[in-house]
Amino acid sequence: MGFRNMLRKIVDIFTSLKLTIVCLAAGMALIFAGTLAQVHLGIHEAQQRYFQSMFVWWPPEGRGFQFPIFPGGHLIGAVLLVNLIAAHLKRFRWNWRKLGIHLTHAGLIIMLAGGLFTDLFAVESHMQLANGDARNYSEDMRQTELAVIDTSGDDLDQVTAIPDTVLRPNRVIDHWSLPFRIAVRNFYQNSRLKMLSQAAEGAQPIANQGPGAMIAVEPVTRATASDERDVPSAAIEILPKDGGSLGTWLVSDALGAPQTFSCGGRTWRILLRPARYYKPYSVTLQKFTHDKYVGTEIPKDFSSKVTLIDPERSVNRDVLIYMNHPLRYRGETFYQAGFQKDDSATILQVVHNPSFIAPYVACVIVAAGLLVQFGFHLVGFSRQRRKAIA
Amino acid sequence: MRISKHFIVYLVLSCALLVSCEKNSEIKVYRVSKAPLEQSTPQQEDAMPTNSAAPRMPGVLAPTAETAVTTPPNWEAQPLSQMRQASFLAKGDNGAVADISFVSLGSAAGNVLENVNRWLGQLNQPPITEQKLGEMAQRLHTSLGDVTIVDLAGLPDNADPARDGRIIAAMVTTANATLFFKMRGNADLTEAQKGDFIKWVAAVCDSQGQTAPSQMAAALPPQTTSAPPIKWTTPEDWTEVPPTSMRYASFSAPADEGGKIDISIVTFPGDGGSDADNINRWRGQMGLPPADANAVTSQVAPLKTGDTTFSTTDIAGNKTRTIAAWTRRDGRVWFFKATGPTAAIEKEKPNFVKFIESVRF
Numbered sequence: 006m007g008f009r010n011m012l013r014k015i016v017d018i019f020t021s022l023k024l025t026i027v028c029l030a031a032g033m034a035l036i037f038a039g040t041l042a043q044v045h046l047g048i049h050e051a052q053q054r055y056f057q058s059m060f061v062w063w064p065p066e067g068r069g070f071q072f073p074i075f076p077g078g079h080l081i082g083a084v085l086l087v088n089l090i091a092a093h094l095k096r097f098r099w100n101w102r103k104l105g106i107h108l109t110h111a112g113l114i115i116m117l118a119g120g121l122f123t124d125l126f127a128v129e130s131h132m133q134l135a136n137g138d139a140r141n142y143s144e145d146m147r148q149t150e151l152a153v154i155d156t157s158g159d160d161l162d163q164v165t166a167i168p169d170t171v172l173r174p175n176r177v178i179d180h181w182s183l184p185f186r187i188a189v190r191n192f193y194q195n196s197r198l199k200m201l202s203q204a205a206e207g208a209q210p211i212a213n214q215g216p217g218a219m220i221a222v223e224p225v226t227r228a229t230a231s232d233e234r235d236v237p238s239a240a241i242e243i244l245p246k247d248g249g250s251l252g253t254w255l256v257s258d259a260l261g262a263p264q265t266f267s268c269g270g271r272t273w274r275i276l277l278r279p280a281r282y283y284k285p286y287s288v289t290l291q292k293f294t295h296d297k298y299v300g301t302e303i304p305k306d307f308s309s310k311v312t313l314i315d316p317e318r319s320v321n322r323d324v325l326i327y328m329n330h331p332l333r334y335r336g337e338t339f340y341q342a343g344f345q346k347d348d349s350a351t352i353l354q355v356v357h358n359p360s361f362i363a364p365y366v367a368c369v370i371v372a373a374g375l376l377v378q379f380g381f382h383l384v385g386f387s388r389q390r391r392k393a394i395a
Numbered sequence: 396m397r398i399s400k401h402f403i404v405y406l407v408l409s410c411a412l413l414v415s416c417e418k419n420s421e422i423k424v425y426r427v428s429k430a431p432l433e434q435s436t437p438q439q440e441d442a443m444p445t446n447s448a449a450p451r452m453p454g455v456l457a458p459t460a461e462t463a464v465t466t467p468p469n470w471e472a473q474p475l476s477q478m479r480q481a482s483f484l485a486k487g488d489n490g491a492v493a494d495i496s497f498v499s500l501g502s503a504a505g506n507v508l509e510n511v512n513r514w515l516g517q518l519n520q521p522p523i524t525e526q527k528l529g530e531m532a533q534r535l536h537t538s539l540g541d542v543t544i545v546d547l548a549g550l551p552d553n554a555d556p557a558r559d560g561r562i563i564a565a566m567v568t569t570a571n572a573t574l575f576f577k578m579r580g581n582a583d584l585t586e587a588q589k590g591d592f593i594k595w596v597a598a599v600c601d602s603q604g605q606t607a608p609s610q611m612a613a614a615l616p617p618q619t620t621s622a623p624p625i626k627w628t629t630p631e632d633w634t635e636v637p638p639t640s641m642r643y644a645s646f647s648a649p650a651d652e653g654g655k656i657d658i659s660i661v662t663f664p665g666d667g668g669s670d671a672d673n674i675n676r677w678r679g680q681m682g683l684p685p686a687d688a689n690a691v692t693s694q695v696a697p698l699k700t701g702d703t704t705f706s707t708t709d710i711a712g713n714k715t716r717t718i719a720a721w722t723r724r725d726g727r728v729w730f731f732k733a734t735g736p737t738a739a740i741e742k743e744k745p746n747f748v749k750f751i752e753s754v755r756f
Binding site: 019087090091156158159160161162163164165166167168170171178180182214215216262263264265266267270272283291319321322323 | 421422655
């Protein structure tokens with residue numbers, strides 16, 4: 006009986022229209038706070054803390070205890086979605102006269118679910134290409150990965166890509182693909198590297214192997230401007246699984262060349278780099294065009310002529326990518342996103358969003374629902390009016 | 396109503412599970428090709444990806460173009476990419492060049508008109524119709540079938556007329572593959588090479604037509620098969636290992652620490668870049684910062700062997716060391732390189748020097 010009561014209470018809460026009002030009000034407050042926070046945090050960080058989270062935490066940074074002070078976007082969205090579906094199911098009574106209401110609700114459910122799925126499963130990355138460059142991977146400038154590459158194969162390198170979310174101080178990474186453990190000694194989300202000779206007096210290296218032994222790392226505050234990005238750095242110690250230590254290496258996005266070491270009879274290359282998404286096809290930039298209005302520096306048009314080559318599907322074709330004319334291929338969309346300041350390279354935004362169709366479908370269904378609903382009312386009203394006149 | 400109650404509870408739990416998954420926290424393991432992606436310069440627009448996670452070539456025929464078919468003497472073999480079964484550079488007067496390639500794709504690689512219009516687009520020319528194609532295309536009878544040959548002219552904006560201005564291309568589709576032959580470069584040079592190009596296309600198609608299906612899956616040959624043969628004496632404790640596509644020859648020597656020393660011979664047409672560029676590339680491979688030109692010069696020592704003078708260098712990293720010798724002769728550069736644990740290289744250095752001294756061109 007107790008369980009049944011509890012179940013009934015849960016159902017009552019989640020089917021309550023009061024909950025809808027609370028969620029909508031909380032959503033409005035969250036959007037207001039998140040928008041203000043962008044001033045100091047930048048758009049990406051604010052999105053992550055306020056909208057792509059279950060809770061907004063306080064204090065926002067630091068290793069100490071954190072309190073959830075407000076529901077985050079994921080929680081509000083999920084509760085609203087459950088509330089909408091549950092309330093609709095509880096009150097659902099099939100009636101042609103309510104077709105419009107049903108359609109409108111179905112559209113809203115698809116829109117909310119689509120938003121949640123986009124947030125959870127969409128991947129945005131960039132592909133930067135100079136004229137003549139060919140790439141078969143895109144990079145996520147907001148995510149970093151530690152690439153540990155086994156170079157002992159004759160034709161293929163085996164890459165173990167460890168995301169930065171795993172690289173936390175004092176964490177030891179033990180993975181089946183590696184004959185050693187990786188102990189993270191330091192991790193800086195944003196840092197500045199200086200040669201020891203140029204660093205402040207008393208500065209010490211955080212590594213004892215490779216060029217890192219001659220470099221001092223200074224932590225700096227996170228980049229917030231849209232045209233800036235963090236320079237993550239880490240000190241990692243390589244611990245062979247059969248015991249001992251090979252030393253500590255500094256890995257950083259600011260170090261150009263990868264570093265190598267030997268372990269388990271194989272040569273390994275390590276580097277910290279923007280997260281990569283490899284593709285079974287390549288894109289080659291044939292020509293980037295940047296037209297300006299005559300006599301001004303005001304951009305008129307950007308376009309990238311690329312060759313898409315996919316050996317698996319025997320595709321070899323030229324494509325022109327420009328504003329509102331993206332390339333859609335194998336579930337990914339390539340948009341013309343930007344260019345280097347001297348026009349030396351084009352920047353294509355690569356979006357993989359399995360639920361990109363959801364907002365379009367939702368809008369059509371909501372519009373159809375509203376039309377049907379108002380149509381019924383209009384027909385009813387005009388009939389009553391006709392009767393009254395008669 | 397009871398079903399609705401349970402459904403609502405499941406809905407709540409599913410949503411909670413969904414939104415609580417942490418994004419981007421998974422360690423991924425994948426393999427990528429070592430071969431560099433071919434740069435699609437105007438001379439190499441048949442570029443194919445070679446770094447794909449699982450490279451596959453549907454319906455690829457045996458790469459006999461370079462090995463079994465005689466090519467004109469003024470065609471220089473170029474490094475192969477994974478999709479180019481043959482690649483040559485023809486040189487003319489006043490810096491004129493033409494890039495010649497043979498690529499094999501699957502049978503669904505587009506029809507002739509689509510490909511011709513793609514090539515016309517590369518020359519900044521408008522597309523043509525099927526009728527126009529019928530008027531301009533030539534037919535070449537081979538044992539693989541009829542090959543369609545087109546001769547297209549046009550100079551893209553900002554293109555160098557010494558390197559671009561004309562494409563002569565040939566295409567044939569068989570049951571399981573489409574073969575593309577293409578010569579693109581300076582208009583006059585391309586015209587002068589047209590006869591040789593068509594003979595080469597015919598010879599390759601005839602040789603492919605005679606290749607048994609079981610032989611068609613043959614591996615790609617090393618890129619240097621067209622390099623002139625050289626001789627050397629292999630030191631006793633070295634083991635010859637199969638060369639990769641980038642290497643002329645490979646050896647392995649044991650190291651005391653349980654590792655091994657990797658010894659390679661690599662050759663390229665041309666001068667292979669400056670000494671500073673090469674030494675800094677090797678330094679980069681060892682995790683060392685680049686050195687300036689003066690420092691690099693001071694690290695290069697000559698080594699005279701018979702009629703050849705090699706340049707040599709010795710780069711010590713933290714745990715690894717590389718010793719290398721190189722020489723340029725007859726329009727090619729030859730690199731001999733040994734990399735391994737520092738102590739092992741120190742021990743093996745006399746053998747490496749003897750090996751270099753034994754090399755005969």
